Amino acid sequence: MTDRSDRPVTMAEVGAAAGVTDRTVSNVLSGKVPVRPETRAAVLRAVDELGYRLNATARGLRTGRTGTITLALPDMGYDYFSQLAHAVMTEADHFGWAVTIVQTGARPEREQALLTGTDPQISDGLIIQPYAVGPENGHRALRQHDQARHRPPIVLLGDRIINEAIDHVLMDNTPAARVATEHLIATGRAAIGVIGPDPADATPGSGAVRLEGYRQALRQAGLPWRPDLVRPAAAWRRAEGAAATDELLQAHPEVDALFCCNDDLALGAMYAVHRRGLRVPEDVAVVGFDNVTAATFSHPPLTTIDSGGPLIARTAVKLLAERLDPTSSAAPPRKVIADFHLVQRGSTAGTAVSTPDDVPRGGPAPRA
Amino acid sequence: MTDRSDRPVTMAEVGAAAGVTDRTVSNVLSGKVPVRPETRAAVLRAVDELGYRLNATARGLRTGRTGTITLALPDMGYDYFSQLAHAVMTEADHFGWAVTIVQTGARPEREQALLTGTDPQISDGLIIQPYAVGPENGHRALRQHDQARHRPPIVLLGDRIINEAIDHVLMDNTPAARVATEHLIATGRAAIGVIGPDPADATPGSGAVRLEGYRQALRQAGLPWRPDLVRPAAAWRRAEGAAATDELLQAHPEVDALFCCNDDLALGAMYAVHRRGLRVPEDVAVVGFDNVTAATFSHPPLTTIDSGGPLIARTAVKLLAERLDPTSSAAPPRKVIADFHLVQRGSTAGTAVSTPDDVPRGGPAPRA
DNA sequence: AGCTAGCATTTCATCGTCGAAATGGGCCAG
DNA sequence: CTGGCCCATTTCGACGATGAAATGCTAGCT
Numbered sequence: 001m002t003d004r005s006d007r008p009v010t011m012a013e014v015g016a017a018a019g020v021t022d023r024t025v026s027n028v029l030s031g032k033v034p035v036r037p038e039t040r041a042a043v044l045r046a047v048d049e050l051g052y053r054l055n056a057t058a059r060g061l062r063t064g065r066t067g068t069i070t071l072a073l074p075d076m077g078y079d080y081f082s083q084l085a086h087a088v089m090t091e092a093d094h095f096g097w098a099v100t101i102v103q104t105g106a107r108p109e110r111e112q113a114l115l116t117g118t119d120p121q122i123s124d125g126l127i128i129q130p131y132a133v134g135p136e137n138g139h140r141a142l143r144q145h146d147q148a149r150h151r152p153p154i155v156l157l158g159d160r161i162i163n164e165a166i167d168h169v170l171m172d173n174t175p176a177a178r179v180a181t182e183h184l185i186a187t188g189r190a191a192i193g194v195i196g197p198d199p200a201d202a203t204p205g206s207g208a209v210r211l212e213g214y215r216q217a218l219r220q221a222g223l224p225w226r227p228d229l230v231r232p233a234a235a236w237r238r239a240e241g242a243a244a245t246d247e248l249l250q251a252h253p254e255v256d257a258l259f260c261c262n263d264d265l266a267l268g269a270m271y272a273v274h275r276r277g278l279r280v281p282e283d284v285a286v287v288g289f290d291n292v293t294a295a296t297f298s299h300p301p302l303t304t305i306d307s308g309g310p311l312i313a314r315t316a317v318k319l320l321a322e323r324l325d326p327t328s329s330a331a332p333p334r335k336v337i338a339d340f341h342l343v344q345r346g347s348t349a350g351t352a353v354s355t356p357d358d359v360p361r362g363g364p365a366p367r368a
Numbered sequence: 369m370t371d372r373s374d375r376p377v378t379m380a381e382v383g384a385a386a387g388v389t390d391r392t393v394s395n396v397l398s399g400k401v402p403v404r405p406e407t408r409a410a411v412l413r414a415v416d417e418l419g420y421r422l423n424a425t426a427r428g429l430r431t432g433r434t435g436t437i438t439l440a441l442p443d444m445g446y447d448y449f450s451q452l453a454h455a456v457m458t459e460a461d462h463f464g465w466a467v468t469i470v471q472t473g474a475r476p477e478r479e480q481a482l483l484t485g486t487d488p489q490i491s492d493g494l495i496i497q498p499y500a501v502g503p504e505n506g507h508r509a510l511r512q513h514d515q516a517r518h519r520p521p522i523v524l525l526g527d528r529i530i531n532e533a534i535d536h537v538l539m540d541n542t543p544a545a546r547v548a549t550e551h552l553i554a555t556g557r558a559a560i561g562v563i564g565p566d567p568a569d570a571t572p573g574s575g576a577v578r579l580e581g582y583r584q585a586l587r588q589a590g591l592p593w594r595p596d597l598v599r600p601a602a603a604w605r606r607a608e609g610a611a612a613t614d615e616l617l618q619a620h621p622e623v624d625a626l627f628c629c630n631d632d633l634a635l636g637a638m639y640a641v642h643r644r645g646l647r648v649p650e651d652v653a654v655v656g657f658d659n660v661t662a663a664t665f666s667h668p669p670l671t672t673i674d675s676g677g678p679l680i681a682r683t684a685v686k687l688l689a690e691r692l693d694p695t696s697s698a699a700p701p702r703k704v705i706a707d708f709h710l711v712q713r714g715s716t717a718g719t720a721v722s723t724p725d726d727v728p729r730g731g732p733a734p735r736a
Numbered sequence: 737a738g739c740t741a742g743c744a745t746t747t748c749a750t751c752g753t754c755g756a757a758a759t760g761g762g763c764c765a766g
Numbered sequence: 767c768t769g770g771c772c773c774a775t776t777t778c779g780a781c782g783a784t785g786a787a788a789t790g791c792t793a794g795c796t
Contacts, residue, residue: 008519010752021776026754036774053519056488057428058752061781066425066490068468076457077661082450089444089471098489100436100468103457120424121466122434122490151376151421238665271665293445297606297639299667378782389746394784404744426782429751 009052018046029054060122069320070121072102072114072128078237079264079292080309081129084157087313088127095321097124108132117151125320129157131205153323155316159206161335167319168335169312173206176305176340177213180287181259183303185221187348189257189285191229192218193248195241195269196261198232207232210261210289229255233265241268242275249276249284256284257348263288263295266302270347285348300346308338377420385414397422428490437688438489440470440482440496446605447632447660448677449497452525455681456495463689465492476500485519493688497525499573521691523684527574529703535687536703537680541574544673544708545581546588548655549627551671553589555716557625557653559597560586561616563609563637564629566600575600578629578657597623601633609636610643617644617652624652625716631656631663634670638715653716668714676706 011022018025020039027033028043035043046052060066071088073081089099100123104110111133113119114126155167162168184192194214197207211230218225231248233240241260245268249255258273260266266288273284280286280300288295291306315336322328379390386393388407395401396411403411414420428434439456441449457467468491472478479501481487482494523535530536552560562582565575579598586593599616601608609628613636617623626641628634634656641652648654648668656663659674683704690696 008752011754012752022752023754023777024775027775030754034774039774053485054488055429055752056490057425057434058781059488059754060425060490061423061429061751061783062753062755064781067488068490070466076450076454079662082444082454085469086444086450086471089469093471098438098468098470100466101453101457102466103454103461117421120422120427120435122424122428122436238661242665267662267665270667271669274667293606294447294635294662297610297635299638299642301639376782379784380782390782391747391784392745395745398784402744407744423782426751427784429753429781430783430785432751 008055009050010055011052014043014046014050014052017050018042057122066122066124067096068098068100068123069125069127069317070100070102070114070123072104072111072126074129074131075103075105076101078262079294080262080290083292084129084309084313087310088317091314091317095317104128104131106132115154123152125152125324126154127157127316127320128154130162132203133162153320155319155323157312157316159209160204165333167323167333169316169319170335170337171307171312172337172340173209174213174216176289176307177210177259178217179213179340179342180289180305181214181217182221183342183344183348184257184259184285184287185217185223187257187281187285190223191226191252191254192223192257192259193245193252193255194230194259194261195244195248195265196233196236197230199227199230201232207261214259228252233261236262237264238268238271241265242272243268245269245272246276249273249278258284258286260286260288263290263292263302263304266304266347267294267298270298270300270302281346281348287348291343295343295345298347300349303345303348304343305340306343307340312338376423377418378423379420382411382414382418382420385418386410425490434490434492435464436466436468436491437493437495437685438468438470438482438491440472440479440494442497442499443471443473444469446630447662448630448658451660452497452677452681455678456685459682459685463685472496472499474500483522491520493520493692494522495525495684495688496522498530500571501530521688523687523691525680525684527577528572533701535691535701537684537687538703538705539675539680540705540708541577542581542584544657544675545578545627546585547581547708547710548657548673549582549585550589551710551712551716552625552627552653552655553585553591555625555649555653558591559594559620559622560591560625560627561613561620561623562598562627562629563612563616563633564601564604565598567595567598569600575629582627596620601629604630605632606636606639609633610640611636613637613640614644617641617646626652626654628654628656631658631660631670631672634672634715635662635666638666638668638670649714649716655716659711663711663713666715668717671713671716672711673708674711675708680706 011025015022015025020043024035024039025043028035028040069092071085073085076082076085085101092099102114111130114128115133155169156162157169159171159173181192194211197211215225229252231244233244241264245258258269260269266286270280270286273280278284286302288302288304289307290309291304295302295304319334322331379393383390383393388411392403392407393411396403396408437460439453441453444450444453453469460467470482479498482496483501523537524530525537527539527541549560562579565579569575583593597620599612601612609632613626626637628637634654638648638654641648646652654670656670656672658677659672663670663672687702690699
């Protein structure tokens with residue numbers, strides 16, 4: 001026998017030590033085929049003595065299943081995406097799947113590569129929230145996908161339909177943004193700034209559809225549309241939200257409310273308001289979007305749109321699970337539109353400290 | 369030829385279409401072996417026409433490399449861990465690696481399975497922050513690891529050495545906690561509560577070592593050790609931090625400062641303080657631990673220990689990269705202790721709104 | 737023309753596991 | 767005592783890619 005000491009132990013070696021074939025070792029470890037108790041014991045002893053570990057890659061090649069799914073998101077540095085990933089991983093765990101997370105950044109070619117399968121991924125399926133790829137190029141990417149044989153299934157997350165032939169889990173952005181804005185108007189605000197979208201940007205992303213909801217609410221209330229109250233943020237994070245808010249309040253001291261396109265921006269906005277010595281909500285009311293954990297506990301707690309992130313994650317995993325189930329994978333493409341609702345908290349109420357009843361409790365107990 | 373239309377396209381089929389061997393297709397796609405331009409063009413055309421996609425699993429089996437590393441953390445629902453994951457993924461991207469994230473929860477058997485390799489993972493290496501596995505059982509788990517041939521390398525993160533033979537990236541918890549507590553004492557606080565650790569818990573985890581730093585600071589300042597001011601939190605999150613703080617302030621109105629074992633707890637603590645109608649820092653000063661993004665933008669901004677999370681992540685990936693480099697993988701095990709420093713912000717300063725100069729800027733521009 | 741050098745392509749074997757079907761041994765019924 | 771059956775185990779052959787080494791071809795030199 002050649003010296004294999006630098007290579008992993010194989011089933012054949014375990015079998016040799018236990019006096020059986022590699023196949024029997026496989027039968028013992030999989031448990032799918034009956035094995036005599038003595039044989040099983042002998043095999044398990046050999047496994048233990050040799051320190052044998054199953055080669056998941058070889059199994060994956062043989063079975064065509066890797067037990068891993070890919071989650072592709074723009075960037076994990078956002079509360080919303082990291083909480084979405086958390087929910088996806090927790091749900092995937094129920095199916096016994098590991099989750100490979102890919103940060104696409106703002107790079108369209110990265111998203112294209114994932115959608116077309118050009119990027120060689122070890123995974124049984126893909127959940128992706130495209131940022132840069134829209135219907136125009138998405139169709140092309142996914143036509144290539146269709147044409148290829150036996151490509152892993154895809155579930156798309158986000159705010160627009162990219163391809164009719166693919167499963168989508170969507171947010172109802174425009175109505176949600178309208179509801180958020182209506183709430184500000186109802187509390188008596190007149191000069192409502194917007195933090196996030198770039199009105200000059202033609203790309204129809206989250207920014208555009210949320211801005212549209214804002215405009216609808218203004219129109220319905222008979223308030224004027226003032227483009228100068230819209231401040232784009234290069235990235236939708238706290239720092240950029242603070243900077244944009246600072247500029248807006250500097251230029252327009254009359255602003256008495258802010259509609260922020262996500263909670264990260266809103267938390268940054270509140271920071272900027274406070275830094276200018278103004279009060280939330282007395283001087284400036286603030287509304288966010290997504291209802292991340294931090295929104296519950298900020299000071300004041302942040303009024304926001306609960307866009308159902310965890311439910312979206314669970315739904316996406318379940319859709320993927322159905323596609324991966326060989327008995328029911330030929331169903332027509334599905335579109336799920338997630339429910340949303342407004343969560344009113346102190347950032348728009350009369351008093352700066354509220355006592356919300358939605359403080360989450362419980363869960364596992366790891367430490368940081 | 370049999371009907372293979374339900375199976376993926378192979379290199380052999382591409383080769384057949386292009387009039388060459390599967391091997392030549394491989395040569396074209398890998399680029400490592402020179403190929404005549406006409407041949408290359410023919411192959412690429414066939415790839416395009418047939419919609420061929422490389423089977424990463426098969427390559428992984430053949431080469432022994434999957435291009436994926438595993439990151440195992442207790443739970444992604446914590447700001448610290450999600451930001452650590454973000455940093456690991458960003459760094460891994462530089463090496464061309466995908467990252468599979470596994471949430472171990474509080475389950476020791478899950479950690480054991482990862483450390484011993486019992487859990488069949490498709491990955492070239494493991495970065496793990498153990499929560500439940502300590503030196504006592506960790507040694508056993510990793511002895512099994514050593515004994516096995518050709519097991520993927522491991523880098524351990526955290527607060528204690530689990531096995532001398534393995535690479536570690538450590539936090540200097542006790543000194544950091546002492547510095548945090550000393551800062552509270554220096555601002556004139558006398559009744560300093562602690563949120564997080566369970567003094568009755570014998571497990572020497574982050575809680576115990578941070579509590580030890582707190583005690584050292586008290587001792588040095590001649591302040592009395594009062595176990596009744598220590599409030600455990602079942603999970604180190606905002607909700608649990610708020611609940612524990614609420615109880616503590618109820619029982620001990622004289623408390624004028626809180627040392628919280630992480631920023632999530634601290635942000636929850638501030639929430640509870642505000643809800644009781646008290647002010648931060650005038651009535652109760654608050655210090656956190658980890659310096660997550662939210663700490664910069666809270667109201668007031670949170671004084672905290674910057675424990676160098678992103679650097680820890682980068683270091684861990686680099687250590688793994690060295691182990692995976694065949695030319696230099698036999699180096700002795702390394703231990704890196706991350707630097708820390710206190711970041712003073714408004715939650716301990718005289719005024720509730722400060723103007724910190726560490727507001728981060730820039731970065732990519734995805735949206736939520 | 738004959739020989740060698742150098743490059744492009746192919747041959748061959750192998751990575752470690754598992755599905756399907758064949759084999760062999762033990763037991764019960766006729 | 768023997769035929770048939772069932773259960774445990776083995777045989778055989780992929781799965782799809784690639785490292786190493788051999789082959790074939792063209793070009794260049796004498």
